């Protein structure tokens with residue numbers, strides 16, 4: 001339960017930045033977090049929430065500005081909340097992330113180590129190859145945007161500066177044509193209208209796009225004319241899929257799919273391996289940085305033709321397939337069945353014969369392999385945000401692969417897991433890669449080798 005509090009205004013000075021990019025301040029000896037305030041800045045702020053132990057506040061007026069502050073190029077950056085660092089100079093964002101990884105390793109993992117500079121992007125905008133936006137009728141206008149934090153209110157967005165430019169354009173055309181053909185967005189409360197979300201995926205290689213129309217019905221009036229005109233007006237659309245989701249749920253995609261135009265998938269290449277991407281496939285969202293991440297991970301793994309490599313938490317097999325040309329064999333393990341099917345198909349389509357993929361929990365799988373006497377020379381692991389688990393890590397410590405490459409999307413769980421691995425492994429290098437510029441997220445590649 002939130003305690004009752006009175007909104008008050010006061011001046012603060014920022015003494016540091018929290019992991020989620022807020023400015024850390026003190027007021028009457030109580031610590032607080034201010035959205036968008038940078039180190040050393042002074043501001044008049046107003047509380048948005050307060051307890052006896054902590055306060056949260058927003059800036060009312062900046063009293064003294066940091067020279068690291070830049071004008072955010074996006075007009076809705078403060079209400080959208082998706083790009084928490086857009087007001088910070090990009091080179092400073094990279095330093096913030098480097099420091100964040102270093103601090104996490106020290107505080108959580110008890111690891112004192114130099115963290116390499118973050119590998120950044122030349123142009124840190126318009127990088128996402130996938131967008132998914134809800135549609136909503138706001139004052140009679142069809143709007144698309146992001147949900148405000150912890151709500152289903154939409155912040156209307158015309159141009160998103162981290163999304164693909166094609167996608168913004170296609171969305172505008174979709175909204176125009178929906179109006180023309182009287183196709184309404186779905187209203188969760190009134191249960192009227194038909195279109196819930198629009199998902200657009202872009203292929204960097206082919207410069208074409210897949211549109212997924214998520215609707216709450218299997219068919220709707222005007223659909224055929226709408227599709228015909230949409231593909232005419234937006235020639236970069238190579239395929240359109242309708243996904244039906246009739247459930248009352250926060251999950252965007254439903255089970256049922258129908259191809260309305262084209263092949264039902266797009267293709268993209270990463271490090272010269274071709275991947276088929278359908279509506280539901282997992283594919284890294286920043287293709288330019290993904291290539292840098294994978295190249296770094298594979299280079300650090302130093303794979304030779306005698307090595308059997310485990311690609312743990314492999315998704316659609318991207319890392320393993322790219323590494324396969326260097327290895328004797330690659331084995332991938334992934335818990336999502338559809339991703340494993342994609343991985344197997346990707347191996348086949350690329351004529352890669354030395355890669356196998358299994359659907360299992362990574363810990364269970366490595367345990368079974370160990371019991372059967374199979375061990376791996378090199379392990380590349382890329383777990384989700386919650387990190388790996390004791391089962392997986394304890395078998396690693398028993399079987400002692402000569403190298404472990406840990407790719408992490410959360411420095412806190414990375415630090416927790418490294419604390420376990422460092423008993424037997426030496427940490428050779430820690431290199432963050434900026435997969436999500438302007439946001440607080442940071443990806444890190446850690447290279448570990450068996451202690452002699």
Ligand code: SAH
Nearest residue numbers: 313314315334335336360361362382383384
């Ligand atoms: N390496 C891939 C995917 C990384 S995302 C890539 O770069 O594209 C992490 C993956 O771990 C997801 O595909 C998720 O489905 C999978 N996963 C989550 N928990 C798992 C578990 N316990 N065992 C195996 N895979 C798991």
